[in-house]
Amino acid sequence: MSAALECRGLVAGHGPVPVLRPLDLTVEHGTVLAVLGPNGAGKTTLLNTLAGLLPRLGGEVLVDGKPLPRGRPRAANRAGLILVPDDRALFTTLTVRENLTLARRAGAPTLDEVLDMFPALRERLGVAAGALSGGEQQMLAVARGLVQKPEVLLIDEMSMGLAPVIVEELLPVVRRIVDETGAVVVLVEQHVRLALEVADNAIVLVHGDVTLAGPATGLAADRRRLEAAYLGGVEAGAA
Numbered sequence: 001m002s003a004a005l006e007c008r009g010l011v012a013g014h015g016p017v018p019v020l021r022p023l024d025l026t027v028e029h030g031t032v033l034a035v036l037g038p039n040g041a042g043k044t045t046l047l048n049t050l051a052g053l054l055p056r057l058g059g060e061v062l063v064d065g066k067p068l069p070r071g072r073p074r075a076a077n078r079a080g081l082i083l084v085p086d087d088r089a090l091f092t093t094l095t096v097r098e099n100l101t102l103a104r105r106a107g108a109p110t111l112d113e114v115l116d117m118f119p120a121l122r123e124r125l126g127v128a129a130g131a132l133s134g135g136e137q138q139m140l141a142v143a144r145g146l147v148q149k150p151e152v153l154l155i156d157e158m159s160m161g162l163a164p165v166i167v168e169e170l171l172p173v174v175r176r177i178v179d180e181t182g183a184v185v186v187l188v189e190q191h192v193r194l195a196l197e198v199a200d201n202a203i204v205l206v207h208g209d210v211t212l213a214g215p216a217t218g219l220a221a222d223r224r225r226l227e228a229a230y231l232g233g234v235e236a237g238a239a
């Protein structure tokens with residue numbers, strides 16, 4: 001069976017300027033990959049490139065073994081690469097129900113199924129997205145990703161702007177997404193401990209280089225190695 005997502009020699013950047021050095025990455029079915037690293041490391045650039053919003057400068061991206069065309073967001077979306085961006089990009093004047101209904105694709109989980117993962121949203125179906133709390137908006141952004149029938153859900157900083165207690169509640173849903181929907185998740189996250197709790201594997205990106213890669217439990221147990229990786233010590237090539 002092919003991996004859910006594979007990058008071979010992926011080079012990403014803005015205009016002609018590369019931000020990521022050639023990246024090899026494999027995300028197997030049924031797993032969460034955490035992408036860690038300091039500000040400016042290239043994490044958002046990686047997700048936007050996988051989603052086709054930025055044309056890649058080199059290499060290949062394969063979803064379930066099928067290569068994706070370069071820089072074609074609609075093709076990436078149709079192939080099941082669904083981005084939950086860090087600014088959430090909700091329709092703020094539309095209600096929760098309208099945001100979900102508009103995004104829903106045939107054959108995707110129903111609103112009811114998705115709302116089982118976010119019971120708090122069920123109470124807020126008739127409320128405009130702009131009137132939700134930050135945590136509720138993030139739930140809606142992820143729920144909207146799920147109704148697009150993802151093969152690979154790309155979540156950029158779910159915790160952005162949220163209180164730690166809210167993040168503690170939200171992040172475990174990532175595990176449920178993988179276990180219950182069959183999608184894999186690539187999770188860019190600044191909360192390293194929490195990210196490693198829900199992830200199977202992780203990479204640390206620094207200045208566009210993978211400085212550490214491996215099973216999340218091993219990384220979580222070795223803080224010194226993790227800290228060294230954040231400072232740029234190259235230890236491994238890819239997950």
Ligand SMILES: Nc1ncnc2c1ncn2[C@@H]1O[C@H](COP(=O)(O)OP(=O)(O)OP(=O)(O)O)[C@@H](O)[C@H]1O
Nearest residue numbers: 014015019037038039040041042043044045046205
């Ligand atoms: N639109 C852009 N045009 C040119 N360069 C950009 C653009 N966006 C980001 N960059 C540069 O690309 C590099 C990687 O940025 P990126 O946002 O991918 O990092 P990040 O790891 O997601 O960091 P953060 O956690 O701060 O979002 C940085 O050097 C940044 O200055």
